[in-house]
Amino acid sequence: MSEQLSLPGFESVTSNFIRPTNVLRRVWPRHNVFFALLPSAEAGVEIARVAAQLSQSLGIGGKAVSVDRLHISLRGVGGYLDVPPPEVVRTARFIGDAVAASADAFDIVFDHAMSFRNAAAFVLCVGEGLEEVKALRFRLGLAIANAGGPNKANAFSPHMTLSYRGKVAQTHAIAPLRWTASTLALIDSHVGESHYEVMGSWSLRR
Template sequence: MPEQLWLPKLETRSPPTDGLFFAVYPDANTAAGIAKLAQQLCVEAQARSRVRGKPLAVDRLHVTLRHLGNFAGGLPADVVEAAKRAAALVSMAPFTVEFDAVASFAKRPRPGPVVLVGEHSVRGLHALHDALEAGLEAGGIEPDARFTPHLTLAYGLPWIGRRPAEPVCWNVREFALMHSLLGQSRHIVLARWPLVGQR
């Protein structure tokens, strides 16, 4: 009988179940207007190319300031605590954000997310991201300078070039630490911090 080959057992990683990120959310009236725009883009895409996109639910419309990772089997308490400590160090006044264009976040010609973007009127988001980044780095979390302020409107839409849109703006008065239940389309607020100005 031939000798059976022995192979080392391959490690199997559990799929991620939980995500952690900082975000800002539009107020309810602004979010309702953004949801209408998302629905309109999906209807246009279906009429143009018979692709049925999936608009985000109104309560999930947000701008991600900093993604802190996806994890299997729950959120690591040390990362959550480090994130909360970093957030507590932020001292900024409220600011206005404005998005005035839509664009694809997919490589042409593949379908993918369509998002709201802006230029000069998203500087406050850059400043808030940088303040969080400084606190996170001081707390031992790996730095990540990549940040393109955007708000996802819908997934699975055909590629489109950047084009102007009716400006969407709101006053950012707080930011939040969010727990995402991956695959369930659910976000849970872990903590919120108001923007109250420089100390």
């Protein structure tokens, strides 16, 4: 059944959101679909350069995330054993259209690095721009929920993962690393393949 997606400041979008019912319990999905902020190519290169320096100086090691996979995760859409259903992709793209049309680009500053022990991940953490990231995430969550999708109120610490399975590092202050968040993307992560498929991309307003 179609639902009317009508959010403050957005144009109404009619959509039919299919929940990820083809994922079995205790089975790891092969496709993980989510919204994220992507750095520009120039910013990505600079972030990768800083990541390499930090890895060397702190002895992090591990498997580095390639430049083309650097991102800040915002909201999950669903996990799937097979290719994401076209209905889900279509509705997620409607949501991306609606949210990006009324969202401004903003600056993000990474000011410290640390390890997430649970995920064995070494990350850069957001300082300046934190509230803007949270606000964009909230708007995406509201749009997804209004379309019938998942919107769990999980704890959220905006970050960009630099590497996995390296040495655990304590919180480490870094020279401020500033970049402009101007690209919202819908990504299909091919789990276990180190491959991200960009299924939609939107420029935030400048």
